[in-house]
Amino acid sequence: MNPVPRGLAAALLALSLSACATLSPAQRDRASEIAAQARSQQLDCTAADACAQPSPLRELGLRARAASTPEQPRHYALILDRGPDAMLARLDLIRGARRSLDLQTYIFDEDDAGKLVLDELLAAARRGVRVRLLLDQLSALRHVDTLAALSGAHVNFEVRLYNPVLQRARISYPQYVLAAACCWRRLNQRMHTKLLLADRQTGIAGGRNYQDDYYDWDDEYNFRDRDVLVAGPVADLMGDDFELFWNDRRSVPVERLGDVGRRLLKQGVPELPKAEFERPQRAARMREDAADTEQVRQRLAAHALEVGAVRYISDTPDKHREDSAAAALASDSLRNLIANSRSEVMLQTPYLVLSKSAQQLFRTLHERPDAPRVIVSTNSLAATDAFIAYALSYKYKRRYLREFGFDIYEYKPFPADAPIDIAATGAQLPDLDLPGLPDSDGADQSVRRDRSRPSRVALQGSGSRGSLPDRSSVLYGQRYRQPLAREYAAIRYARRRSNEPVPLKRAGVRIGMHAKSMVIDERIGVIGTHNFDPRGDHYNTESAVVIDDPAFARALADSIRRDIAPANSWVIARRDKPPVFSGLEYSLAKISEHLPIFDLWPVRYATSYEFVPGPNCPHPLYRNDPGFRACYKPVGDFPEVNLGVKSLTTRMFTAFGAGLAPIL
Structure with missing residues (x-):
């Protein structure tokens, strides 16, 4: 045998054995015992209300319940567009909780935002609040020692990881490859649901994870995201849904996982180090704001809208059973809302990669004699954090415009009028x-x-x-x-990971769309986690808040219309037709588009346009308006992108990556 293959085989075998090595039942029980014995039972407060801080947002839940009857439930709803407001709302609920805090999320990082929330949760546990933290395995806290420390932190604090492949809390990239080889379907079944629920009174749901770039705290790249705070009887449904996840067999206490358990068995529960913030003044300022009840009231609670019935739709863990197609509750509910639209559908998603069922839905919708207008707000290549997903969107622009009738607006990397606090970064x-x-x-x-x-x-x-x-x-x-040119350049600009934002012509604090929202006929508003993509249909668990209320729907529509305004987005429209052989070019491009691979036709059907106001162009127009081309100028397929390796890679994935669509 050749020595190189022998060495490679030995390395792979060693990796397989180490990755798949799990604790015995006795070891798991012993690790659990070590964590339980280490948990402090000391309380900082013995009062019946757990010394909770007055919380204007929790009070909304009490007021809504007082005004509700079983036949006529009442709620308060607040759109959280700004990152600092979204953080402030979370701290207010955590500090105001008296009995329980349930937090469920896809990503929980150990940066400033994650550390701040974790600190506040631990403080709540120490004053007597039951805190449960449920994280998806692939994007949980970075360090095994952190998870080991949290497993024994306090009797009121519990952490579980959802669907841990290889029975580990953390997996390296080689282990990820191994998991993909042995357990592909399970590896892709992720918990994308996001929820923070306080005392079953008030909850926050939507697109934000727990990481700096969701709260305007990253100095290179931040997400334009959206949450909704809802207060009232629907919190009971949110709580029931959390219980389903928490008690599911896929949710494993961290101390019973191989790497965390071995850490406990060898060295016991490590001490959780005091949080050290990259920018301590910013964290301190947020804590001061959260302590200012009147500021929370004026800045947030006073803007909540009174609404009637609120639906919380959520995929349960049953979606990850073998008959998962029957359990895609969120996808089915959203499709039904779209199918029953009458005049307009506004759809906002960071990744415009549609499942086959969604494509057929929009195709059928467009063929109706009274077809509603479909407005789509999504990322440009310059703004996206997932250029591979954008490449698939780029491939199907013709289909989206002609067969589905979409009016597509792609978010700029440096929007001029966005709800982003660049100073906070x-x-x-x-x-x-x-x-x-x-x-x-x-x-x-x-x-x-x-x-x-x-x-x-x-x-x-x-x-x-x-x-x-x-x-x-x-x-x-x-x-x-x-x-x-008036950019606020960050010290650190380039990122190294392969699917990070593409290089741009200019430095600056880049903004990417991450909001997942929908408005139907300016009557129904939806804010949730579903990207309206194949992953959301088939792999991820998703959730959404659905509010049938004209005032709420108009507020959400106004927020999306701001995102698609010329200052913030480019319009996608058909290119000018070539003077000769335009029909032949279109036919060849269409044939190439339908090929699963080798889509090599160099000219795409559509490109990006910029609105240029003038005496005859006072207002933005839709792409099919007769005056569109007099008021808009083409700016290329990938405006603002520094043409180079990533743009070539984008075209390669457009040509060869159609098979990746189901998992993007």
Whole structure:
């Protein structure tokens, strides 16, 4: 035998044995015993209310229940568009909890945002609140020692991981490859559900995980995301759903997993180190804000809308049984809402990769004589955090526009008017000598600036407004480039992981769409976790809050319309037809698109357009409006992207990656 293959075989065998080595039942029981014995029973409070801080958001739940009857439930609903507000709402509920806190999420990182929330949860446990933390295995806390420490932290604090492949809490990349080889279906069955529930009174659901870039705290890349806070009787359904996940056999206490258990058996429960924040002033400021009850009331609770019935739809763990197709409750419910639309569907998703059933739904919808308008807000290549998913979206643009009738808007990486607090990111901001803005070395202090002022992102597009731009400036002129040149460059710009955002022509704090929302006929509003993609249909558990209320739906529609405004998004529309052989080119491109591989036709049906206002173009238009081409200028397939390896890779995945669609 050749020595190289022999060595490779030996390495693979060793990896397999180490990855698959699990604790014996006796070892698991002993590890559980070690964790249980280490848990502190000391309480910082003996009061009946667990010394809870007054919480305006928890009070909304009490008020809603008091006004509800079984026949006419009442609720309060609050859209959380801004990252710092979403964090503030979470801290308010955690500090206001008197009995229980249940947190369920896909990602929980050990960065500033994750550490802050974890600190607050542990403080709640120490004052007498039962805290349960349920995390998906693949995106749970980074370190085995952290999980081992949490397993023995306090008698009121429990952590479980959902669907741990290889019976480990953490798996390395080689172990991931091994898991893909042995357990592909199980590896892809993830818990994408996200919920924070306080005392079964008030809950937060939506797109945000627990990581800096969901709360405007990352100095390179942040998500434009959305949650909804709901207070009232629907919290009971949220609690019941959490119980299903918590008690499912796939949810495993961390101390019973191989790597954590072995850590406990060898060295006992490690001490949980005191949280050290990358930007401690920012964390301290957020804690101060959370302690200011009146600020929480004015900034958040006062803006909650009174609504009637609220539905919480959620895939249960039964979705991951062999007959999983029958348990895709979230997907089925969302499809039914779309199928029954009358005038307009607004859909917001970061990854426009549709399952076959979703494609057929929209195709049928478009063929109706009274077909509703379908508006789609999604990422551009420049904004997305998943360029492979974008490549599949790019492949099917013709289908989306012609066969489904979509009006597609792709989010810009540097939107000029987004609900993002760039000052909160901590990025080094250049001295722009603009009135009313703090100096670049005052990033932490700037978080407390007057919130009635425009966000720093909005200032990117606030350049000279005196003269109307020349239409050619969209491509070449100073008038177009000037606002976008006002970037707040981060110290660290490039990322190394393969599926990170693509390189751009300019540095800056980039924004990517992550919100998953829908509005039907400006009457029904939906905020949840479903990306309207094949993963959501077949693999992930998903959840959504559905509110049938015109005022709430209009507020959500206004939020999405802001995202698709010219300052924040490009419009996707058909290219200008070539002067000759346009029909032949279209037919060849269509044939190439339908091929599962070797989609090599170099010219795509659609491209990106920028709105250029003028005397004859006072307002944005839809792509099929007769005046569209007089008011919009093409800016290329991948505007703002630094053409290079990643753009070539995008075209490669467009050509060869159709088979990846089911798992993207």
